[in-house]
Amino acid sequence: MDWLDFFQSITDGLLFGSIYALIGIGFTLIFGVMHKINLAYGAASIAGAYVSIAVAAYVPLPALVTFLIAAIASGGIAFLIYLANFRFIPLASPLATLMATVGMLILIDEIVVHATDGMPQPYPALFADIYIEWGDFGLRGDLIFIFVLSLIAMVVLMFMLYRTRLGIATRAVAQQPVAAQLAGISLDRTNALTFVITGLLGGLAGAMIGASVGVLSPLLVVPITVKGLIVCVIGGLGSIPGAIIAGLAVGAFENFFLAFRGVTERDMYVMLLLFVFLVFRPGGIFSRSVARD
Amino acid sequence: MPILELTTLTKHFGGVHAVDELDLAVEEGEIFGLIGPNGSGKSTTVNLICGVVSVTAGRVAFEGRDITGSAPHRVLAAGVARTFQNIRLFGHLTVWQNLWVAQNSVEDRRSENFAKRWFFGSGATRDAVDQQLEFAGLAGKRNELAANLAFGEQRRLELARALATKPRLLLLDEPAAGMNLEEVHALDGRLRALQQAGMTIVLVEHVMELVMGVTDRIAVLNFGRKIAEGLPAAIQEDPAVQQAYLGGGVETAHA
Known part of the structure; x- marks a missing residue:
């Protein structure tokens, strides 16, 4: 293998990994605030992207607007997931909400299969015709766009969480749910809002997956769910900076093995990476959750 | 009309009667002490008032309004705030x-x-x-x-x-725990200043220097039941209270 191929595969992977980072942030944010895992999150993300092409089928839309519709639709679906799977289910039972979200994942998947007759749907790409070259090394325009859009989403999220009162109240709930309520913050609204915000990020990620793969398929749901969870574990449950770094790293790692070992072997190495982390760094790269005391 | 009124307030944890048919009336503007041995139900009472723990039976009324079973942030919006025994910042x-x-x-x-x-x-x-x-x-x-x-x-x-x-009613759950004498005196002054400003305070406390000095009235709990209520001086002399604190005087209950 030569160094140029190595750099090329790692770079492409890093850019695509920003999508995994967004998915990982979604899992980790809900875990940080509620100490719960929403397994239907990946499905909601892809479903949001499906809604956006359904809308685009009626009204011709610029690709960027399609992306925004995906984000908003997924935010709405995430809110419904909160209502159906968390709001009225006793949170004290660790398995109840988890199983509810497994059911929701399959339900969303079935709805998508039913609505599309199981056929993959083409998704509009952005800047796919741009290719920046330096000799044999090059950058795909669509991947750069994905990376930049993800970066903007992350910066906005971090700004919200660390600078606005909404975000600070959310972090207060994550750190001390009882005291937060007794400071006048509604747990229910904070939880619902957290779901909507993760949904917005997920819908954006779902649209970008559709755009970079070129099609949407229900088969995308399980891989992004699993990779989102892996990112979440490697980054440390509840840590947003951890999820960002882990997302980029998993993207680079899997693309490296895609380039040098082929598509059928790729995910095996990703799973091995998960086990390595669970054995040697079970707390994630930073080994300290930033969310809870 | 009392600002806070508990009527036959009851909480069972399984078979344990943490709070058992407790009647309590706190008047506006007073500092009301709630004392009792460990496990007598003081903290549970505070948790019941502010909605952190669900009520088994009975009623909590604040300013005449029934707030039994309200979510904590609604109790707060009604005008009741609290601090925690183990600090929760x-x-x-x-x-x-x-x-x-x-x-x-x-x-x-x-x-x-x-x-x-x-x-x-x-x-x-x-x-x-x-x-x-x-x-x-x-x-x-x-x-x-x-x-x-x-x-x-x-x-x-x-x-x-x-x-x-x-808030108009402040519930303090052992605010002096772990404080040295100087800090206790500072807290004493702070509570009096708050009372001057019109605040009603329910003080759950083990540190008797503080309770006996600053409160207007005291209720004593034991095994979730109220065993005495009255002025601090009377409470100190009450034989049932002394019995509850292992047969000694109230002053021995600092720890």
Whole structure:
């Protein structure tokens, strides 16, 4: 293998990994605030992207607007997931909400299969015709766009969480749910809002997956769910900076093995990476959750 | 009409009667002491009042309104705030932010529009936070993380956070635990100042110097039941109370 191929595969992977980072942030944010895992999150993300092409089928839309519709639709679906799977289910039972979200994942998947007759749907790409070259090394325009859009989403999220009162109240709930309520913050609204915000990020990620793969398929749901969870574990449950770094790293790692070992072997190495982390760094790269005391 | 009225308030944890048919009436403007041996149901009573723990039976009324079973943030909005026995600050927020997120009184909610409220806050609430920090003696620590404060400072911050919600009734769950005598005296003065300003306070406490000195009336719990109620001097002489505290005088119950 030569160094140029190595750099090329790692770079492409890093850019695509920003999508995994967004998915990982979604899992980790809900875990940080509620100490719960929403397994239907990946499905909601892809479903949001499906809604956006359904809308685009009626009204011709610029690709960027399609992306925004995906984000908003997924935010709405995430809110419904909160209502159906968390709001009225006793949170004290660790398995109840988890199983509810497994059911929701399959339900969303079935709805998508039913609505599309199981056929993959083409998704509009952005800047796919741009290719920046330096000799044999090059950058795909669509991947750069994905990376930049993800970066903007992350910066906005971090700004919200660390600078606005909404975000600070959310972090207060994550750190001390009882005291937060007794400071006048509604747990229910904070939880619902957290779901909507993760949904917005997920819908954006779902649209970008559709755009970079070129099609949407229900088969995308399980891989992004699993990779989102892996990112979440490697980054440390509840840590947003951890999820960002882990997302980029998993993207680079899997693309490296895609380039040098082929598509059928790729995910095996990703799973091995998960086990390595669970054995040697079970707390994630930073080994300290930033969310809870 | 009492500001806080508990009627046959009961809480069972499985077979344990943590609070058993408790009747209590706290009058507006008084400092009311709630004492009793460990496990006598004092903290559970506070948790029942502010909605952290569900009520098995009975009624909690604040200013004549039934607040039994209300969510904690609604109890707070009604005008009841509290502090915790084991300090519960938002450790990874700064001192200033700890107070800022607590500006949730009805007046604060009315004074800010939605965008102001949830993004950067109005100048008025930000100024109010600065004043509260000044009052709590924490102005110099505004940008420190709450987790990094000294113990006494954390207690002051928690009290300031409760006051930031502009309550009319303040529930203090062992505020003097772990304090030295000097800090206890400072707390004593602070509570009297709050009473002067019109606050009603329910004080759950083991430190008898504080309870006997500052309270107007005291109720004594044992095994979830009220065994005595009255003026501090009378409580000290009450044989049932002395019996509850292992047969000794009330003064022996410092630990």
